[in-house]
Amino acid sequence: MKASLQNYDGLYGDHYPAILPDFVHIERIEARSLQHKWLIKPHIHAQLFQLFCIETGSGTLYTERGDLLFTSPCLLQIPDNTLHGFNYSANTTGMVLTLSSAFVQQVVSSLPFLDSGHNDLHIIALQTNKTWFTYLKMILIRLSDEATDNLPGRSTVINSLLTALLTDLFRYVNGHHTVDTTNRNRSLTLFQQFQQSIRRSRNPQKNISQYADEQHITAIHLNRVCRNLVGKTAMQVVYDYFLTEARGYLTHTDFTVAEIAYQLNFGDAAYFSRLFKKYVGLSPKAFRRNGVAGPDN
Structure with missing residues (x-):
């Protein structure tokens, strides 16, 4: 009998589910990966979208299409229900944004011209576009600060930042070549x-x-x-x-x-x-x- 895939309702390795539909979480890549000796086994998240912002280092992304190499600076877009795992080089740094896929769908449905690319896994190499990479990294840092500080209007600011980030991301994916990682399973x-x-x-x-x-x-x-x-x-x-x-x-x-x-x-x-x-x-x-x-x- 086939073993089932590792399927997480929350973050990798956690045994409690994400609270949907407004789940937003940002953490340093190294915080979780170091605990697992830089190896994240292949798994899926049923209702979560993830964006990995690789600042330094490199690694292998395990997918249904096979093993794909990535190197910094780059972005890794992982939609929900997409098999993925990582073997990072030691001391890789960056950030990972995890949010409810329902919010992603909400953004896309309000902007019909973005209604492609968001459902696919993408490796977005940005060695020649470091300015845009720095801009997205600043939004992620701002999101992290806002999520930590319980200030008035917190949810409004977070929603605005996420909408801006996802709009820019999907516009870029739609208009630029990225590594073809379309699922064939x-x-x-x-x-x-x-x-x-x-x-x-x-x-x-x-x-x-x-x-x-x-x-x-x-x-x-x-x-x-x-x-x-x-x-x-x-x-x-x-x-x-x-x-x-x-x-x-x-x-x-x-x-x-x-x-x-x-x-x-x-x-x-x-x-x-x-x-x-x-x-x-x-x-x-x-x-x-x-x-x-x-x-x-």
């Missing part, structure tokens, strides 16, 4: 399209046969793809999406449980609560009590 492509359909539909009542029909495969085939890649059934993948969003609402908003069920398009708040408890292990109210202070209603 059929199963992973099917899984990516399945994830995109879940986000687009936002319908927890939609059955797996409907998702499978969209890709002209059977429900059995779709379940097999999900089990082989992430060790879950297709329905578990669907529930993961909605319950991850639910955790975000419970953590960051004052919405009642019924209001959250409505936001996630569950027709029955009681069914939503039962489903949440089955998969999370706590009722929505108990999860909120154990997480952050919030209304118990």
